Each structure stands twice: as C-alpha cells, then as structure tokens.
Amino acid sequence: MTREKLFMTAQAVLCAVIAALLAAGALSLYLDGAAKQAEGDLFYYMFTRERVGAKLLPVLPLLFCAAGLTIAGVILGIRDEKADKPVKDEKLLRDLGSIREKAVHQQADQKTLTLRTAVLVIALVLIVIGIISGGLEDVLAKGAAICTECVGLG
Amino acid sequence: MDKKITRPRTRRLVQLYAALLYNANLKGFIDGHIYSGDLKAVCVPGFNCYSCPGAIASCPLGSLQNALNAAGHTAPWYVMGILALFGVILGRTVCGWICPLGLIQELLHRIPTRKIRKSHITRKLSYLKYVFLAVFVIAIPLIWGIGKGIILPGFCKYICPAGTFEGAVGLLQNPVNATSFYQLGAVFTNKWVIMIVIGLACIFCYRSFCRFICPLGAIYGFFNRFALTGVKVNPDRCNSCGLCVMKCEMDVKHVGDHECISCGRCVSTCAQGAISLKCGKITLLGPETGKNADPEPEIRKRKKAGRVAWGIAIAVLVFAVAWFNFIEPAIDRSNAPAAAVTEQPAQPETPAGTETETGAGTQEAVSGSAEKNEPAAAAADLPVGTEIGNRLPDFTTDLLSGETFRLSDCLGRVVIINFWGTTCAPCVAELPYYEQLKVNYPDVEILAIHNRAGAKKAKAFLEDKGWDHLDFALDSKEKGLLPLLNAADAMPQTIILDRQGVVTYNAQAPLTYEKLEALYKQALEH
Numbered sequence: 081m082t083r084e085k086l087f088m089t090a091q092a093v094l095c096a097v098i099a100a101l102l103a104a105g106a107l108s109l110y111l112d113g114a115a116k117q118a119e120g121d122l123f124y125y126m127f128t129r130e131r132v133g134a135k136l137l138p139v140l141p142l143l144f145c146a147a148g149l150t151i152a153g154v155i156l157g158i159r160d161e162k163a164d165k166p167v168k169d170e171k172l173l174r175d176l177g178s179i180r181e182k183a184v185h186q187q188a189d190q191k192t193l194t195l196r197t198a199v200l201v202i203a204l205v206l207i208v209i210g211i212i213s214g215g216l217e218d219v220l221a222k223g224a225a226i227c228t229e230c231v232g233l234g
Numbered sequence: 235m236d237k238k239i240t241r242p243r244t245r246r247l248v249q250l251y252a253a254l255l256y257n258a259n260l261k262g263f264i265d266g267h268i269y270s271g272d273l274k275a276v277c278v279p280g281f282n283c284y285s286c287p288g289a290i291a292s293c294p295l296g297s298l299q300n301a302l303n304a305a306g307h308t309a310p311w312y313v314m315g316i317l318a319l320f321g322v323i324l325g326r327t328v329c330g331w332i333c334p335l336g337l338i339q340e341l342l343h344r345i346p347t348r349k350i351r352k353s354h355i356t357r358k359l360s361y362l363k364y365v366f367l368a369v370f371v372i373a374i375p376l377i378w379g380i381g382k383g384i385i386l387p388g389f390c391k392y393i394c395p396a397g398t399f400e401g402a403v404g405l406l407q408n409p410v411n412a413t414s415f416y417q418l419g420a421v422f423t424n425k426w427v428i429m430i431v432i433g434l435a436c437i438f439c440y441r442s443f444c445r446f447i448c449p450l451g452a453i454y455g456f457f458n459r460f461a462l463t464g465v466k467v468n469p470d471r472c473n474s475c476g477l478c479v480m481k482c483e484m485d486v487k488h489v490g491d492h493e494c495i496s497c498g499r500c501v502s503t504c505a506q507g508a509i510s511l512k513c514g515k516i517t518l519l520g521p522e523t524g525k526n527a528d529p530e531p532e533i534r535k536r537k538k539a540g541r542v543a544w545g546i547a548i549a550v551l552v553f554a555v556a557w558f559n560f561i562e563p564a565i566d567r568s569n570a571p572a573a574a575v576t577e578q579p580a581q582p583e584t585p586a587g588t589e590t591e592t593g594a595g596t597q598e599a600v601s602g603s604a605e606k607n608e609p610a611a612a613a614a615d616l617p618v619g620t621e622i623g624n625r626l627p628d629f630t631t632d633l634l635s636g637e638t639f640r641l642s643d644c645l646g647r648v649v650i651i652n653f654w655g656t657t658c659a660p661c662v663a664e665l666p667y668y669e670q671l672k673v674n675y676p677d678v679e680i681l682a683i684h685n686r687a688g689a690k691k692a693k694a695f696l697e698d699k700g701w702d703h704l705d706f707a708l709d710s711k712e713k714g715l716l717p718l719l720n721a722a723d724a725m726p727q728t729i730i731l732d733r734q735g736v737v738t739y740n741a742q743a744p745l746t747y748e749k750l751e752a753l754y755k756q757a758l759e760h
Contacts, residue, residue: 091346110423127415167351200319206315207312213308213311218297227285227390227658227725228658230401232421
C-alpha cells in the first residue's frame with residue numbers, strides 16, 4: 081500500500097468513526113430520554129446543552145485530527161487519482177453512442193426558444209397572480225418565524 | 235499527481251459568494267435570532283434553510299411545501315412561478331454555482347479519501363430524487379394539508395439536512411436558544427442521523443445529496459433542456475468522443491441533460507473546445523486553450539466583463555451585509571415600540587387605595603387580601619425580565635374579541651402567554667390543550683399571541699377553529715410584543731406567570747395537556 085493510499089484509508093476510517101460516534105451519541109440520548117419519559121417523568125428533557133456537550137466532548141479531538149489530516153492532505157496534494165480519470169463502467173457507457181447524437185443536436189433551435197419564452201411568460205404570470213392572491217405574505221409568514229418542526233427541533 | 239495547492243476556481247468563489255449573500259444577516263449567528271424582515275417573502279434560488287440565523291430570504295423548497303400544505307385555501311401560484319422563473323433562467327446552474335448546500339457537499343468531498351465513482355448503479359439511484367420530490371414535497375403536504383388540515387412539510391420535517399445543519403444546529407449553538415433543547419426528541423434524532431449519513435456519503439461519493447435526494451435539483455432538472463443558462467455543445471466542433479460524459483462526476487447521459495449542474499468542468503475537459511457555458515448568446519466560460527480556443531480578444535473581453543461583474547457583486551454583498559446587520563429595522567429587540575407597552579413591570583398587589591411609584595409613572599394598585607401581600611411585596615423586588623424568577627414587563631394589547639388585555643390587570647391569577655402561528659404545526663396542535671385547560675380551570679388567564687407574519691389570515695383560521703375560551707391577539711411591527719417579551723423567533727413558545735406576575739416557565743417547546751396542567755398547578759402553588 082502506498083503512502084497516499086494509507087493516508088486516505090486512515091482518513092476514511094476516521095471520518096466513519098466520527099460519524100458513527102455522532103449518530104450513536106444522539107441515539108443514546110434519545111433512548112435514555114425515552115426510557116425516562118416512559119417511567120412517567122413528564123419534564124425529563126432528552127437533550128440539554130450539558131448532555132449534548134458531554135457526548136460531543138470525546139468526538140472533538142477526533143474532529144480536530146480529521147481537520148488536521150484534511151489540511152495536510154490538501155497541502156500535500158493527496159487525492160484519489162481515479163477521480164480524474166474517465167469512468168470505465170461498461171453498463172454506464174453502453175448507450176453513449178446514441179446519447180452523443182442528442183448532445184450534438186441540443187443547440188438552441190426555434191422549438192427551444194419558443195418553449196423558453198412560453199415558460200418565462202407563464203412564470204411571470206404565476207408570480208403576479210400569486211402576489212395578488214397573497215402568496216408573498218404566505219411565504220413571509222413561514223420564513224419570518226422558525227417552524228421548530230420543520231428544522232427538526234420538535 | 236499535482237502536489238501544489240491550486241488557486242480557488244471562479245466557481246468556488248461564486249459558490250462562497252452566494253452562500254454569504256444568502257446568509258448576509260451575520261448578526262443572527264451572534265444574537266441567535268433569525269432575520270424576520272420583509273425580504274423573507276422572497277425565495278433564493280438555492281437550497282438554504284430560512285430558519286438559518288443568517289438567512290435573509292426564504293428557501294424555495296420549504297415555501298413550496300408550505301404553499302402545497304395550504305392548497306386547500308390558496309393556490310400555490312407565487313412559489314410555483316418563482317421556481318419556474320429560476321428554472322427557465324438558470325436551470326440546474328443553480329446547483330452547480332449558487333447553492334450553499336452544493337458548496338458544503340463539495341467541500342466535504344475534498345477530504346482526501348478513496349472515492350466512489352459514478353456507475354450504472356449511481357445513475358439508477360439518481361432517479362430516487364424524483365421519488366423524494368413526489369412523496370415528501372408534493373404528496374405528504376397535499377394529502378395532510380387538504381385531507382386532514384394538518385401542516386406537514388414532509389421533506390423539511392423528516393429529511394432536509396440543510397434544515398438540521400443551518401437551522402437547528404445554527405440556532406442551538408447559541409445559548410440564547412437554550413430552551414430549544416427541551417423539545418428535541420425523535421424528530422431531531424432522526425434528522426440528525428440522516429444529516430450525518432448524508433455528510434459521510436458526500437465525503438466518499440461526489441454530491442450524494444444533490445444526485446440522489448435533492449428535490450429542488452429534480453425540479454430545476456425539468457427546465458435544464460431549455461434553460462437560458464447552461465453548458466452548450468458546438469456540433470461543428472464535437473467529435474463525439476464522449477470524454478465529457480466519462481469525466482463528469484454527475485450522472486449525466488449527455489452534456490446539458492437533467493442531471494447536468496453546468497459546473498463547467500467539461501469545458502476544460504473537451505479537447506475539441508466544443509463546450510462552453512452560456513447565458514443566452516453570452517459566453518460565460520469557454521475554451522481558452524487548444525486548437526479551438528476562443529479568439530484572444532474575446533477571452534480578454536470576457537475577463538474584463540468578469541472583473542466588472544465581480545465589482546458589482548462585491549458592492550452588492552457589502553451593501554447587503556451593511557443593510558442586514560446595521561440598518562434594516564426588521565425587529566429591533568433593544569428598543570421595542572412603546573405604543574402598546576407601559577414601561578414598567580406588572581406590579582404585585584398592594585392594599586387598595588395605595589399608589590406605587592414605578593419610575594416611569596404611577597399605577598393604580600389592585601385590591602387584594604392581606605395574606606397575598608407578603609409574597610407580593612417580595613415579588614416587587616425581583617428584577618424585570620423574561621427569565622424564570624423575573625417579573626414580566628407590563629404590557630397592553632388589543633384582543634381579537636375587541637377587548638383590551640393588560641397584564642397588570644391579571645395579578646392574582648396565573649397567566650399563560652403562548653406565541654403561535656398558523657404555519658406552525660406544533661402550535662396549532664397544542665392550542666386545543668390551552669382551550670381545554672381554560673375550560674377545566676376558568677381562573678387561568680390565557681393569551682395566545684399570533685406572530686406578526688401572516689396575522690391577517692389568523693382571524694379566518696380562528697373563526698374556523700372556534701376556540702372561544704382563549705384570548706387571542708395579533709402581533710405587529712408597531713406592537714412589537716414578541717421583542718418586548720423577548721419571545722424567540724421559534725414557535726411555539728410559552729411563558730407562564732404565577733399570581734404575582736413572576737415567570738415560572740419560559741420555553742420554546744410544544745406542550746401536551748398533562749405537561750400544561752402540571753405547569754399551571756406549579757405556578758398556582760408558587
């Protein structure tokens with residue numbers, strides 16, 4: 081295994097471990113909390129700043145380590161060389177021949193121009209109708225206050 | 235292997251620029267509040283959560299779900315028009331150039347590990363995003379909204395990693411929103427794990443979210459074929475070698491198809507100089523080397539135009555940052571409007587006929603029994619504020635019933651103040667519990683204040699629901715009740731005061747009837 085491959089493998093393992101710890105931390109807090117609530121503790125909060133902090137603390141050194149490795153990797157120019165090469169998946173490239181025809185003929189023809197203009201006009205009409213019917217205020221109502229459920233808070 | 239650090243490409247700079255412009259409300263990250271000004275009525279083209287403390291405009295996908303949720307009352311013309319406009323002008327160029335979530339995915343992919351290349355399997359997986367679009371963005375909001383009258387933005391609630399990262403984590407990291415932790419549970423755990431999995435996938439597989447999940451990309455993909463901006467192939471130069479497709483990291487079948495994000499990588503890949511990134515007839519990115527390179531004067535002209543565009547863009551960014559952080563008076567929390575507010579705390583009870591000096595003026599005392607006066611006198615020494623143990627500042631507001639609510643008139647009774655909004659599902663779900671509490675305990679005073687945005691529609695909403703036992707008030711810019719009571723931008727929030735007007739509970743979290751009743755009894759015995 082070359083030095084680059086070793087570096088990339090170590091980095092991959094580190095990333096996977098960090099992800100596993102972060103996910104497992106949240107799951108354990110939730111499961112502990114669910115058990116406490118099932119016992120009848122109405123005001124037991126599954127997540128608090130302190131509990132979350134305690135779960136995050138052991139992950140922080142690993143995060144710094146991964147960040148350091150990433151910076152070192154970027155400076156040293158370490159990257160998967162395969163990423164720069166053309167893909168060779170035969171199944172993927174099987175229908176490339178017929179597809180090329182489409183690509184070559186995708187020039188903006190009259191049909192495309194008409195379609196583009198029509199959609200543009202429709203979009204503008206919809207916006208005007210929407211504004212008249214109070215669409216602006218609906219978007220503002222949702223955007224100006226946090227919907228805790230939408231961002232996953234509750 | 236290239237061992238040197240390369241200069242950031244133009245695209246990366248544009249991505250960073252867009253991310254910063256979308257999130258120009260930088261002070262939001264410091265004070266923990268979101269921007270709630272009028273610009274939130276406009277959607278940005280890219281994926282950027284509107285609950286991010288920095289966001290200055292709304293997320294098009296969140297707005298679409300909200301509009302579809304309300305399709306039983308109003309048609310979603312505005313959001314559909316906005317999406318069609320962005321689609322026809324930019325197509326998926328949005329994904330490649332001006333989407334902050336795309337930038338985050340690309341940065342994660344820069345972490346040096348072995349990478350998973352595209353294959354026939356990833357191509358098949360790329361159709362998954364249409365399933366996400368159909369189920370979570372369209373079907374769930376429509377079915378729950380029209381059929382059951384329940385607000386349920388399926389994608390936002392169950393999947394969106396932008397909401398978790400920018401919105402939830404962005405807010406939770408600030409100590410101001412400490413009580414937001416109280417409501418974290420199954421939904422958060424689910425979304426947190428999804429975000430971690432997507433983030434991990436992006437490290438190994440280029441733009442995993444964008445390729446396999448993103449419904450916004452799926453929508454813009456429909457417009458890609460005829461969008462004004464995008465990569466175009468010159469048929470006179472193309473020799474059909476297919477190198478562009480083979481080196482592209484997206485699951486494209488041909489340049490410019492519905493999977494193409496117009497990143498422009500193929501422009502430099504094509505040895506024939508057949509590919510360029512165009513907006514109408516204007517070439518934004520063209521072949522600059524090789525036998526078919528664009529003429530030198532044209533390249534010089536393009537670079538000059540690019541410098542002018544950057545100059546304008548930077549000026550816009552500077553203006554936006556200055557405006558949203560120093561000028562825009564969306565909600566000034568330091569100086570709440572005084573029109574509806576008496577600048578004094580709700581006074582504890584004192585014997586009838588006594589007058590109390592309160593700095594800003596005198597207030598006629600409320601009659602009360604001698605037994606109640608001892609704790610009342612102790613409460614008078616407490617600091618005015620919104621935290622537990624503080625006395626809430628006194629305020630007056632008009633109720634929808636036509637009466638006037640004055641906090642100091644409620645002394646001697648437990649007061650519950652609830653901040654809610656018609657677009658907030660947990661708020662609407664918990665209001666019946668308040669109604670039930672008022673029926674069961676008529677002595678409690680419950681004031682439900684609707685957020686200023688969308689207040690006009692709240693009246694019609696309440697007429698439908700018929701919650702007759704609660705006092706409803708609508709907040710407005712002029713009233714400024716939310717900043718006065720230091721309510722968060724997050725809903726629902728509940729403040730409970732004991733009989734002396736002292737805060738016994740203040741949290742941004744939905745409540746069940748059992749919790750509400752327990753909190754009421756706790757305040758009663760306080």
